[in-house]
Amino acid sequence: MQCRVVCVSLLLVIVTLTEGMSLRGLGVEPRCRCSGTESRRIGKLIESVELFPPNPHCKDTEIIATLKTTGQEICLDPKAPWVTKVIEKILANRSP
Template identity: 75%
Template sequence: MLSVFVCLCFITLTAGMSVEPRCRCSGFESRRVGKMIDRVELFPPNPHCTNTEIIATMKHSGQQICLDPKAQWVMKVVEKIMANRSP
Protein backbone atom coordinates (compact mmCIF):
# COMPACT_ATOMS: atom_id res chain seq x y z
CA MET A 1 0.00 0.00 0.00
CA LEU A 2 2.84 2.38 0.87
CA SER A 3 4.61 1.69 -2.42
CA VAL A 4 1.42 2.61 -4.35
CA PHE A 5 1.18 5.89 -2.42
CA VAL A 6 4.85 6.71 -3.08
CA CYS A 7 4.41 5.89 -6.77
CA LEU A 8 1.33 8.14 -7.05
CA CYS A 9 3.17 10.98 -5.31
CA PHE A 10 6.09 10.62 -7.71
CA ILE A 11 3.79 10.66 -10.75
CA THR A 12 1.93 13.70 -9.43
CA LEU A 13 5.15 15.63 -8.75
CA THR A 14 6.74 14.85 -12.11
CA ALA A 15 3.63 15.25 -14.27
CA GLY A 16 4.09 18.99 -14.64
CA MET A 17 7.82 18.77 -15.30
CA SER A 18 8.96 18.82 -18.90
CA VAL A 19 11.95 16.77 -19.97
CA GLU A 20 12.57 18.91 -23.05
CA PRO A 21 13.83 22.47 -22.85
CA ARG A 22 11.49 25.21 -24.02
CA CYS A 23 11.95 28.70 -25.39
CA ARG A 24 13.97 30.96 -23.13
CA CYS A 25 11.84 34.04 -23.90
CA SER A 26 8.21 34.47 -23.00
CA GLY A 27 8.04 38.16 -23.90
CA PHE A 28 10.09 40.65 -25.89
CA GLU A 29 11.44 44.14 -25.29
CA SER A 30 11.12 46.40 -28.32
CA ARG A 31 12.11 49.79 -26.85
CA ARG A 32 15.62 51.00 -27.58
CA VAL A 33 18.03 49.93 -24.85
CA GLY A 34 21.15 49.70 -27.01
CA LYS A 35 23.41 51.89 -24.86
CA MET A 36 22.58 49.89 -21.74
CA ILE A 37 23.50 46.50 -23.24
CA ASP A 38 26.68 44.74 -22.12
CA ARG A 39 26.36 41.48 -24.07
CA VAL A 40 24.00 39.96 -26.65
CA GLU A 41 23.41 36.26 -27.27
CA LEU A 42 21.64 34.99 -30.37
CA PHE A 43 19.83 31.65 -30.28
CA PRO A 44 18.53 30.44 -33.66
CA PRO A 45 15.39 28.29 -33.95
CA ASN A 46 15.88 24.67 -32.88
CA PRO A 47 13.75 21.56 -32.31
CA HIS A 48 12.69 22.82 -28.86
CA CYS A 49 11.90 26.42 -29.81
CA THR A 50 10.88 27.63 -33.26
CA ASN A 51 11.64 31.29 -32.41
CA THR A 52 14.86 33.19 -32.93
CA GLU A 53 15.78 34.41 -29.46
CA ILE A 54 18.01 37.40 -28.79
CA ILE A 55 18.94 37.80 -25.14
CA ALA A 56 20.71 40.93 -23.94
CA THR A 57 22.53 41.28 -20.63
CA MET A 58 22.29 44.79 -19.22
CA LYS A 59 25.47 46.66 -18.18
CA HIS A 60 24.69 47.84 -14.67
CA SER A 61 22.19 45.33 -13.36
CA GLY A 62 23.27 42.16 -15.14
CA GLN A 63 19.59 41.54 -15.86
CA GLN A 64 18.82 39.53 -18.98
CA ILE A 65 16.05 40.65 -21.30
CA CYS A 66 14.70 39.20 -24.52
CA LEU A 67 14.85 41.59 -27.45
CA ASP A 68 12.18 41.69 -30.15
CA PRO A 69 13.86 40.15 -33.23
CA LYS A 70 11.44 42.09 -35.45
CA ALA A 71 12.34 45.52 -34.04
CA GLN A 72 14.38 47.55 -36.52
CA TRP A 73 17.07 48.55 -34.01
CA VAL A 74 17.49 44.94 -32.89
CA MET A 75 17.98 43.82 -36.49
CA LYS A 76 20.80 46.38 -36.83
CA VAL A 77 22.46 45.10 -33.64
CA VAL A 78 22.31 41.53 -34.97
CA GLU A 79 23.76 42.64 -38.33
CA LYS A 80 26.70 44.27 -36.53
CA ILE A 81 27.30 41.16 -34.45
CA MET A 82 27.23 38.93 -37.52
CA ALA A 83 29.56 41.27 -39.43
CA ASN A 84 32.08 41.18 -36.57
CA ARG A 85 32.01 37.37 -36.50
CA SER A 86 32.77 37.04 -40.21
CA PRO A 87 36.46 36.46 -41.07
Protein backbone atom coordinates (compact mmCIF):
# COMPACT_ATOMS: atom_id res chain seq x y z
CA MET A 1 0.00 0.00 0.00
CA GLN A 2 2.76 2.44 0.93
CA CYS A 3 4.59 1.67 -2.32
CA ARG A 4 1.47 2.64 -4.32
CA VAL A 5 1.19 5.99 -2.55
CA VAL A 6 4.86 6.76 -3.19
CA CYS A 7 4.60 5.68 -6.85
CA VAL A 8 1.47 7.75 -7.47
CA SER A 9 3.01 10.77 -5.73
CA LEU A 10 6.18 10.45 -7.80
CA LEU A 11 4.16 10.16 -11.01
CA LEU A 12 2.18 13.32 -10.15
CA VAL A 13 5.39 15.25 -9.46
CA ILE A 14 6.91 14.17 -12.78
CA VAL A 15 3.78 15.05 -14.77
CA THR A 16 3.54 18.44 -13.08
CA LEU A 17 7.17 19.31 -13.73
CA THR A 18 7.18 18.23 -17.36
CA GLU A 19 3.92 20.00 -18.15
CA GLY A 20 5.19 23.29 -16.72
CA MET A 21 8.57 22.99 -18.40
CA SER A 22 7.29 22.02 -21.84
CA LEU A 23 5.83 25.42 -22.71
CA ARG A 24 8.28 27.67 -20.90
CA GLY A 25 11.24 25.76 -22.33
CA LEU A 26 10.02 26.73 -25.78
CA GLY A 27 9.75 30.41 -24.85
CA VAL A 28 5.95 30.30 -24.85
CA GLU A 29 3.99 31.71 -21.97
CA PRO A 30 0.95 29.58 -21.14
CA ARG A 31 -1.22 32.70 -20.75
CA CYS A 32 -1.74 36.20 -22.17
CA ARG A 33 1.07 38.71 -21.70
CA CYS A 34 -1.29 41.63 -21.07
CA SER A 35 -3.57 41.83 -18.08
CA GLY A 36 -4.77 45.34 -18.95
CA THR A 37 -4.35 47.85 -21.77
CA GLU A 38 -3.61 51.53 -22.18
CA SER A 39 -5.87 53.54 -24.49
CA ARG A 40 -4.51 57.06 -23.81
CA ARG A 41 -2.35 58.62 -26.54
CA ILE A 42 1.29 57.94 -25.71
CA GLY A 43 2.66 57.84 -29.26
CA LYS A 44 5.54 60.26 -28.61
CA LEU A 45 6.79 58.16 -25.69
CA ILE A 46 7.02 54.89 -27.66
CA GLU A 47 10.37 53.52 -28.78
CA SER A 48 9.14 50.25 -30.32
CA VAL A 49 5.98 48.22 -30.76
CA GLU A 50 5.49 44.45 -30.94
CA LEU A 51 2.37 42.80 -32.28
CA PHE A 52 1.40 39.34 -31.01
CA PRO A 53 -1.49 37.67 -32.87
CA PRO A 54 -3.92 35.35 -31.09
CA ASN A 55 -2.53 31.92 -30.25
CA PRO A 56 -3.62 28.79 -28.38
CA HIS A 57 -2.70 30.40 -25.04
CA CYS A 58 -4.28 33.81 -25.61
CA LYS A 59 -7.33 34.57 -27.72
CA ASP A 60 -6.53 38.30 -27.92
CA THR A 61 -4.24 40.21 -30.24
CA GLU A 62 -1.67 41.83 -27.96
CA ILE A 63 0.19 45.03 -28.78
CA ILE A 64 3.11 45.78 -26.48
CA ALA A 65 4.93 49.11 -26.65
CA THR A 66 8.34 49.80 -25.11
CA LEU A 67 8.76 53.34 -23.76
CA LYS A 68 11.76 55.47 -24.79
CA THR A 69 12.77 56.85 -21.42
CA THR A 70 12.23 53.94 -19.05
CA GLY A 71 12.19 50.85 -21.28
CA GLN A 72 8.93 49.87 -19.58
CA GLU A 73 6.58 47.68 -21.59
CA ILE A 74 2.95 48.76 -21.83
CA CYS A 75 0.07 46.87 -23.40
CA LEU A 76 -1.91 49.01 -25.82
CA ASP A 77 -5.62 48.77 -26.49
CA PRO A 78 -5.95 47.39 -30.04
CA LYS A 79 -9.38 49.03 -30.35
CA ALA A 80 -8.12 52.57 -29.62
CA PRO A 81 -8.16 54.63 -32.85
CA TRP A 82 -4.61 55.95 -32.43
CA VAL A 83 -3.26 52.42 -31.82
CA THR A 84 -5.01 51.19 -34.98
CA LYS A 85 -3.23 53.92 -36.97
CA VAL A 86 0.15 52.98 -35.48
CA ILE A 87 -0.38 49.33 -36.41
CA GLU A 88 -1.46 50.27 -39.95
CA LYS A 89 1.77 52.30 -40.37
CA ILE A 90 3.90 49.42 -39.09
CA LEU A 91 2.23 46.92 -41.42
CA ALA A 92 2.51 49.31 -44.39
CA ASN A 93 6.26 49.73 -43.76
CA ARG A 94 6.76 45.95 -43.64
CA SER A 95 5.19 45.39 -47.06
CA PRO A 96 7.63 45.41 -50.02
